[in-house]
Amino acid sequence: MKKPDGKVVLLGDMNVGKTSLLHRYMEKRFQETVSTVGGAFYLKQWGPYNISIWDTAGREQFHGLGSMYCRGAAAVILTYDVNSLQSLTELEERFLALTDSASADCIFAIVGNKVDLTDDCTLPPDENRPEKSVASCSSKVRKQVRAEDAIALYKKILKYKMLDEKDVPAAEKMCFETSAKTGYQVDYLFETVFDMVVPIIVRQKAEGPPQTVDITDYKPAKRTKSGCCA
Numbered sequence: 001m002k003k004p005d006g007k008v009v010l011l012g013d014m015n016v017g018k019t020s021l022l023h024r025y026m027e028k029r030f031q032e033t034v035s036t037v038g039g040a041f042y043l044k045q046w047g048p049y050n051i052s053i054w055d056t057a058g059r060e061q062f063h064g065l066g067s068m069y070c071r072g073a074a075a076v077i078l079t080y081d082v083n084s085l086q087s088l089t090e091l092e093e094r095f096l097a098l099t100d101s102a103s104a105d106c107i108f109a110i111v112g113n114k115v116d117l118t119d120d121c122t123l124p125p126d127e128n129r130p131e132k133s134v135a136s137c138s139s140k141v142r143k144q145v146r147a148e149d150a151i152a153l154y155k156k157i158l159k160y161k162m163l164d165e166k167d168v169p170a171a172e173k174m175c176f177e178t179s180a181k182t183g184y185q186v187d188y189l190f191e192t193v194f195d196m197v198v199p200i201i202v203r204q205k206a207e208g209p210p211q212t213v214d215i216t217d218y219k220p221a222k223r224t225k226s227g228c229c230a
């Protein structure tokens with residue numbers, strides 16, 4: 001197997017669509033998923049570099065793994081569901097701290113997925129069922145999370161990381177809205193992130209071997225009433 005040169009990690013609550021976004025980008029299709037157990041990765045060749053893209057589990061039981069997956073990450077894609085304000089709040093409350101182990105110059109993208117379910121009729125047609133996309137607009141719901149909410153979170157992340165807005169990409173550039181179902185903005189998201197991680201990969205390579213995931217540190221969470229580890 002090729003050795004990855006750099007790492008991009010998807011984080012976010014269960015059910016927001018992390019696995020679906022990655023499938024859509026890598027396999028160009030939308031298919032039914034099962035809730036992720038632990039984590040999995042794809043390798044993407046980007047120019048001369050191999051980038052590993054890690055899909056993590058949003059389920060609480062696997063929370064402890066998150067910071068291991070983030071170790072040395074060149075970019076973290078924080079994903080929420082545009083129809084769930086709670087999923088955006090969780091990014092700040094539960095997932096942001098996991099990124100402490102990422103590279104010091106890690107890029108952050110904030111992604112609101114499932115825009116196809118909202119009443120934003122400017123979306124391109126559903127490629128699987130083009131005839132349905134406009135007709136079904138009226139049955140769609142108003143977005144619960146506004147783009148400004150995501151931008152506000154991006155600014156909080158900069159504060160948390162003690163970064164100056166002048167030294168990082170603008171919030172408007174790093175907040176995306178996507179649909180893994182229709183493919184809306186999915187390529188744009190990943191390709192924007194890949195372009196931005198190249199200089200980080202170059203620096204990491206100059207400084208030494210990339211960090212790897214060490215799952216020997218992982219202690220599974222205790223079983224709870226609401227569920228158990230698979």
Ligand SMILES: Nc1nc2c(ncn2[C@@H]2O[C@H](COP(=O)(O)OP(=O)(O)OP(=O)(O)O)[C@@H](O)[C@H]2O)c(=O)[nH]1
Pocket residue numbers: 012013014015016017018019020021031032033034035036037056057058059113114115116117178179180181182
């Ligand atoms: N309508 C719509 N449904 C989506 C979209 N993305 C994902 N889904 C659905 O949302 C559900 C959860 O998707 P996953 O990709 O498994 O979510 P996840 O974030 O990987 O969840 P965990 O692995 O549990 O952390 C599935 O039923 C998907 O089919 C989208 O863009 N639009």
Ligand SMILES: [Mg+2]
Pocket residue numbers: 018019020033034035036055056057058
């Ligand atoms: Mg998943």
